[in-house]
Amino acid sequence: MLLASAGLLRAAETPPARPLLLANYYCWYHDGQHPTHPFLHWTYPSTETNELAKQAQKPGEPPPNSMFRPLAGLYDSADPVVAEWHVQLAKAAGIDAFLVDWWDAHNALDQNVDRGIVAAAGKHGFKFALLDERAQFHQKFEDYQVMLARALKRYKDHPAYLRIDGRPVVYLYQVATEPGLTAAEFPLLKKHVESEVGPVYWIVDKIAHDAKAANVGDKDREKRIPEDWLTTPGVDSFAFYSTFSNFRAHEYDAIVGKYRYLTKLAHDAGKKMLLPVHPGHDNSRFRDDPYVMPRRDGQTLRDFLRAATDAGADYIMVTSWNEWPESTVIEPSSTWSDPYKYLRVIAEWRGKKFEIPSVPFVHGKAK
Numbered sequence: 490m491l492l493a494s495a496g497l498l499r500a501a502e503t504p505p506a507r508p509l510l511l512a513n514y515y516c517w518y519h520d521g522q523h524p525t526h527p528f529l530h531w532t533y534p535s536t537e538t539n540e541l542a543k544q545a546q547k548p549g550e551p552p553p554n555s556m557f558r559p560l561a562g563l564y565d566s567a568d569p570v571v572a573e574w575h576v577q578l579a580k581a582a583g584i585d586a587f588l589v590d591w592w593d594a595h596n597a598l599d600q601n602v603d604r605g606i607v608a609a610a611g612k613h614g615f616k617f618a619l620l621d622e623r624a625q626f627h628q629k630f631e632d633y634q635v636m637l638a639r640a641l642k643r644y645k646d647h648p649a650y651l652r653i654d655g656r657p658v659v660y661l662y663q664v665a666t667e668p669g670l671t672a673a674e675f676p677l678l679k680k681h682v683e684s685e686v687g688p689v690y691w692i693v694d695k696i697a698h699d700a701k702a703a704n705v706g707d708k709d710r711e712k713r714i715p716e717d718w719l720t721t722p723g724v725d726s727f728a729f730y731s732t733f734s735n736f737r738a739h740e741y742d743a744i745v746g747k748y749r750y751l752t753k754l755a756h757d758a759g760k761k762m763l764l765p766v767h768p769g770h771d772n773s774r775f776r777d778d779p780y781v782m783p784r785r786d787g788q789t790l791r792d793f794l795r796a797a798t799d800a801g802a803d804y805i806m807v808t809s810w811n812e813w814p815e816s817t818v819i820e821p822s823s824t825w826s827d828p829y830k831y832l833r834v835i836a837e838w839r840g841k842k843f844e845i846p847s848v849p850f851v852h853g854k855a856k
Contacts, residue, residue: 507798507839509653511763512579512807512819513620513730514587516601520565521550526596530814531555531563535775542774554775555813560821560828566601572609575810575820577846579615582819582832583839586616586651588660588806593623593636610649618651619644624661624694625669634678638685645686653725656690660728660763663694665735672717679723692763692804693718696729696751709746712736719758727755728763731808731817733770739782741792748800761803766793768807768831771816787834790819794838807835 519529532551536542542552550563564571579587589606592598610617619640627633637659644650645657652658663670670678675693683689695718702710712735714727729735729751738744748764755762769784783789797805811820819831827833829845836843 507805508802509804510583510585510807510835510839511588511618511804512584512586512810513590513812514575514606514617514810515590515812516566516605517590517592517596517598518564518566518601518811518813520563520568523565528563529596533775533814535777539774545774552774555818556771556774556816557813557818557822557824559811559813559818560823566598566606567604569605569608572605573613574846575606576609576613576615578821578829578832579810580613581843581846582835583841584807584810584835586618587810588620589617591619591621591623591640593640607644607647607649611647614649616649616651618658618660620660620662622662625663627669630674630677634681637678638682641682641686641689653690656688657686658690658692660692661694662730665696665698665729668695672715672721675718675721676723690725691723692726692728693724694728694730696727696735698735708743709750712747712751714751714754714758719754719760724760726761726763726803727751728804728806729765730806731765731770732767733780733782737780737782739767739769739785739789739792741796744793744796745799748796748802752800752802756801762801763804763806764797764800764802765806765808766790766797767817768819768834769817772814775814787830790831790834791838794834798838 517530519526521527523529528551531553533554536552536554539552542554546552561571561574587606589602606617621637621640623633623636641657641659650657661670679691695714696712697715699711699713718724732738736747752762752764767782768790770780770782773779773781794805807819809817811818819835821828821832829843833843
């Protein structure tokens with residue numbers, strides 16, 4: 490009886506199993522010292538005339554496009570000190586891997602990827618994979634096939650590259666309203682890329698509006714995975730980057746039905762499902778028609794994590810680690826009373842204690 494009680498106690502103390510936890514990571518930032526693109530993505534042209542942004546402007550810096558300020562200051566993504574700190578923070582919170590936003594050589598962002606997060610991931614034993622925005626933003630399909638094969642050749646054999654079922658992972662980003670990749674094109678893309686690099690684990694961003702369900706007020710089914718994609722062979726997992734681009738909700742009861750329905754569609758088709766979770770959203774410093782998803786002192790992120798877990802997600806993606814313009818970040822911010830608040834929420838969900846790693850910053854500047 491005592492042995493049985495001890496066993497029950499150990500079981501109660503064991504955190505529940507959680508899906509693979511990913512976080513979307515951006516490498517598109519330059520600091521003010523960059524010779525050709527100073528403060529890239531820390532400000533936008535529309536921010537120059539935004540009153541909220543102008544009120545937040547600091548001497549020597551442009552008006553900021555984010556509602557929050559990074560604890561690290563307006564850093565450069567190629568800074569290895571910053572990238573290593575990010576990896577240490579993510580590991581401390583229980584994040585399994587970064588999905589690294591990929592634009593190939595546009596604005597030399599591939600160099601930021603290599604010098605920053607790839608080097609840091611390799612040094613600290615952390616995983617990364619490509620979230621390929623060029624899947625949406627390309628002009629010629631044939632050129633895109635070549636680009637993606639080239640990108641995967643570049644990273645797939647890196648010891649830190651994320652693999653699922655032994656295959657290198659790639660996430661194909663799409664915009665729901667006007668997707669850049671069709672179901673008919675995907676088998677051609679898969680065939681070309683895998684002929685160059687071998688088998689790949691394909692995660693496809695795919696969600697569409699269901700007007701029929703929306704018209705009858707069926708909110709849980711107003712979004713769907715299109716039938717032509719559900720029957721397309723070779724897709725391993727469906728996904729979508731955000732709720733705020735598709736529907737506006739931030740509380741558990743408004744999210745969980747949609748998440749269960751989308752997950753069921755994927756599972757019934759023999760596919761996995763990746764669901765996004767958000768801490769909040771606020772693009773008020775560069776849009777005249779902003780959307781604000783309140784953070785509710787961490788409750789929004791808790792609700793999303795709970796909804797994705799209860800829906801049976803196979804993978805969960807935090808959107809985002811550091812998309813500062815849309816203010817969807819969990820990266821520490823000096824704006825918050827506790828800069829690490831959202832990393833603590835993640836760690837709490839993972840059932841682990843968050844311990845702050847050594848912070849290599851003095852007055853917001855990397856040592």
